[in-house]
Amino acid sequence: MMWYLVVAAVCILYVYWSFRMYPGNMPVYPGKLPLLGNLSLFLGDAVVITDPDDCNQVLSSYFERPGFANKFLRPFLGDGLLVGPGSIWKDRRKLISPSFNQQVIDSFLDIFNKQSRRLVKSWEEYVGDENFDHHDYLEKTALETVCLTMAGVDITQQREYNNRCLTAFRTLVDRVIERAKNPFYYTELIYSMSALKKTEDSNVAISHQLTDQVLQRKREEYNTDQKIIDPKSESKFKPFLHRLLDFSNTSLSDKDIKDEMNNIIFAGSQSSSAVVAYTLLLLGTYPEIQQKCRKQILDVFGDSDRDVSKADLTQLKYLDAVLKETMRLCPVAPFTGRIITEDTKLKNAVLRKGLVCGVMLYGVLNNPELWGSDVNEFVPERWLEPNRLPENPRAMGSFGYGKRNCIGKIYAIMTMKVSIVHILRRYRVTGNYHNMKLKNQVINKPARGHEIRIELLE
Numbered sequence: 001m002m003w004y005l006v007v008a009a010v011c012i013l014y015v016y017w018s019f020r021m022y023p024g025n026m027p028v029y030p031g032k033l034p035l036l037g038n039l040s041l042f043l044g045d046a047v048v049i050t051d052p053d054d055c056n057q058v059l060s061s062y063f064e065r066p067g068f069a070n071k072f073l074r075p076f077l078g079d080g081l082l083v084g085p086g087s088i089w090k091d092r093r094k095l096i097s098p099s100f101n102q103q104v105i106d107s108f109l110d111i112f113n114k115q116s117r118r119l120v121k122s123w124e125e126y127v128g129d130e131n132f133d134h135h136d137y138l139e140k141t142a143l144e145t146v147c148l149t150m151a152g153v154d155i156t157q158q159r160e161y162n163n164r165c166l167t168a169f170r171t172l173v174d175r176v177i178e179r180a181k182n183p184f185y186y187t188e189l190i191y192s193m194s195a196l197k198k199t200e201d202s203n204v205a206i207s208h209q210l211t212d213q214v215l216q217r218k219r220e221e222y223n224t225d226q227k228i229i230d231p232k233s234e235s236k237f238k239p240f241l242h243r244l245l246d247f248s249n250t251s252l253s254d255k256d257i258k259d260e261m262n263n264i265i266f267a268g269s270q271s272s273s274a275v276v277a278y279t280l281l282l283l284g285t286y287p288e289i290q291q292k293c294r295k296q297i298l299d300v301f302g303d304s305d306r307d308v309s310k311a312d313l314t315q316l317k318y319l320d321a322v323l324k325e326t327m328r329l330c331p332v333a334p335f336t337g338r339i340i341t342e343d344t345k346l347k348n349a350v351l352r353k354g355l356v357c358g359v360m361l362y363g364v365l366n367n368p369e370l371w372g373s374d375v376n377e378f379v380p381e382r383w384l385e386p387n388r389l390p391e392n393p394r395a396m397g398s399f400g401y402g403k404r405n406c407i408g409k410i411y412a413i414m415t416m417k418v419s420i421v422h423i424l425r426r427y428r429v430t431g432n433y434h435n436m437k438l439k440n441q442v443i444n445k446p447a448r449g450h451e452i453r454i455e456l457l458e
């Protein structure tokens, strides 16, 4: 009798959870048990996938990002590219894409060089010293660079204020994670009365003030420069904010422009700066790899301290491999996700409509079946020898897949390479990657700075 009751209870629970968790039908997996089905599904209302073809299929078919982070980041990021709903995202992405075209990014090379020189100079005081938090400097520089390039606005003279903004970003993302951990705060009413909400409001205000300032300065220039507003003389390949302003009062409201600017300032300041920080730490841990990088830089530049040109970048193949390997071993964006809006057949499972699908980029990039037994080691050489790379090119997914992949990919690669060339031409770096502690703040960030030591090269 007892067993009948247990089985009946399990069946009722199963049906209850099926409906509660999935607005559509339950996903179908191989190995389903009679009555009990896939017990693992009791653990949550999402599935996580790591097969590169499945990841590509899901990310190429669906455009709605799910999750708490998305919802809770809205007061900060509005309906901008990073978190906006699929319906708004589609037209916006189309409108914004030309601003991330290679031709536009190439025109930023001068700024990338200048900013890298400023960064290298600011580190002089640490030469021969103890460890210092290089990530902090990289983030500050990235914030200035993104405003200079994407908006054409120079904020380099207001360092203290910029630092407050970066602290505000950190606090906001911490708050999102804290809110996600407390189900009471899922209800807007309860959350609106909490101390957490007050912190959110004050930090959103700080970060939006920066955007307002940038927008105001750009608008003044835009409205007075007749050359800029003559649409016939201009192609669509313009820097980000310039292009957005071309559409103000037609397809984009002031709020739309502000949302997009907030998103690009946030994404542009947080992502590539973290990758450069990991790269330096890895190069500091593996001096022989650092030396190989430097040798290639010497081959290209000799003793010259000249700016990095477009042609130089194509020659720096080893540095390119180092960056790719860093992004594989230590992805700054370890996962993304989509809401499944149609039943979808994957290799070994069917995802039912309504399901939340987590796409674990980390899993793809660190799967020993794809990358081999040295998957946990830092081996830039694998990117230079095609037979050492996974047969499936989709295994290389650091920037995501499909139409909603990273729009800033070309920008990121160029800015990271330029800054590393300038740093390695001037300093020898030491550090210990194995001491690094990360925390996930939507993207992976250092838990307490990434510390390196630097010495001046002879």
Ligand code: HEM
Pocket (backbone or CB within 6 Å): 059, 081, 082, 083, 089, 093, 146, 263, 264, 267, 268, 269, 271, 272, 275, 327, 332, 333, 336, 337, 361, 398, 399, 400, 401, 403, 404, 405, 406, 407, 408, 409, 411, 412, 413
């Ligand atoms: C190495 C640095 C970077 C990495 C590894 C990276 C990675 C990613 C990933 C994995 C996504 C999500 C893709 C998806 O959901 O399918 C993404 C989206 C995005 N990234 Fe990046 N990113 C980097 C740098 C940048 C930079 C420098 C910018 C801006 C200047 C940027 C702007 C964005 C934006 C706006 C989105 C949302 C795109 C959309 O939804 O249409 N990223 N990035």
